[in-house]
Amino acid sequence: MIDDETLDRQLRETVPYIDDDGFTARVMASLPAARPESRWLRAVILLGLALIGSGVACLIGAGQVVREGIIELATFPIWLLLAFAFGCGLVVGAFAVIFAIRKTPEVRDLTRLEF
Amino acid sequence: MELTDADLIARVLADDDQHAFGELVRRHQSSVRGLLRQLTRTDLALADDLAQEAFLRAYKNIRSFRGEARFSTWLYRIAYNCFREDARRRKELVGVDEEQWQAEQDPQTIDPGLRHDLMHALSLLPLNERTAVVLCCQNGLSHDEAARVLDIPLGTVKTNVLRGREKLKRTLAAWAPN
Numbered sequence: 001m002i003d004d005e006t007l008d009r010q011l012r013e014t015v016p017y018i019d020d021d022g023f024t025a026r027v028m029a030s031l032p033a034a035r036p037e038s039r040w041l042r043a044v045i046l047l048g049l050a051l052i053g054s055g056v057a058c059l060i061g062a063g064q065v066v067r068e069g070i071i072e073l074a075t076f077p078i079w080l081l082l083a084f085a086f087g088c089g090l091v092v093g094a095f096a097v098i099f100a101i102r103k104t105p106e107v108r109d110l111t112r113l114e115f
Numbered sequence: 116m117e118l119t120d121a122d123l124i125a126r127v128l129a130d131d132d133q134h135a136f137g138e139l140v141r142r143h144q145s146s147v148r149g150l151l152r153q154l155t156r157t158d159l160a161l162a163d164d165l166a167q168e169a170f171l172r173a174y175k176n177i178r179s180f181r182g183e184a185r186f187s188t189w190l191y192r193i194a195y196n197c198f199r200e201d202a203r204r205r206k207e208l209v210g211v212d213e214e215q216w217q218a219e220q221d222p223q224t225i226d227p228g229l230r231h232d233l234m235h236a237l238s239l240l241p242l243n244e245r246t247a248v249v250l251c252c253q254n255g256l257s258h259d260e261a262a263r264v265l266d267i268p269l270g271t272v273k274t275n276v277l278r279g280r281e282k283l284k285r286t287l288a289a290w291a292p293n
């Protein structure tokens with residue numbers, strides 16, 4: 001009679017690798033559609049916030065403040081305005097990169113690389 | 116860099132990434148289909164239908180996978196439940212298509228005569244013993260993992276494996292060529 005070890009080895013060796021042969025494609029075709037991006041919801045929220053912000057600005061007379069601010073900015077030296085624009089660009093760029101990393105799995109996985 | 120199962124699952128969860136799920140299917144289709152072929156006594160069409168159903172359920176319920184067990188163990192459990200529900204519905208299991216089964220074996224690794232005898236002996240085992248032997252001895256699950264897949268006590272799994280093994284050894288000893 002064969003021993004346990006031999007039997008287990010023979011059992012493992014009888015496990016065939018079953019070729020995919022279109023199986024994965026059939027499974028993928030049967031999956032429900034991926035969740036649609038809720039872009040309309042984002043658009044509604046952004047539009048709503050913009051409307052609320054505009055309303056509040058009108059109520060507190062922010063138009064006058066903005067006008068005066070622009071006139072004030074015009075008196076600033078050009079290098080200061082350039083530095084301000086550069087700083088704003090850096091901040092916006094940093095947010096864009098962070099957002100892109102979070103949204104892109106390939107890039108996100110690269111951050112887990114160990115050297 | 117090869118992504119781990121955990122990475123792929125994270126992608127499915129975060130972005131509903133169906134390509135990542137497709138990769139999981141590609142990785143595990145052979146073992147899940149193999150298990151179901153054993154359970155259905157190598158009825159290939161039924162086994163593949165059940166495997167497809169199992170992967171579909173896995174996709175729909177992937178949020179319930181908490182990572183406590185291996186992903187393959189979780190898949191086996193779903194596949195086994197699909198099989199059990201189907202068997203309950205049918206109240207019968209279909210016969211063996213051994214010719215087709217043998218065509219998929221690797222002829223280099225094991226003697227064809229012994230393979231034939233082993234597969235036949237395995238198909239003759241009662242379902243509970245066959246399932247336990249396939250999971251533990253063929254697919255390398257621990258007794259504990261098999262107990263979770265089959266939703267039965269650990270002691271029952273051990274008993275079924277032991278009994279199944281003994282029966283296989285007896286059967287193979289009787290059929291062994293001189």
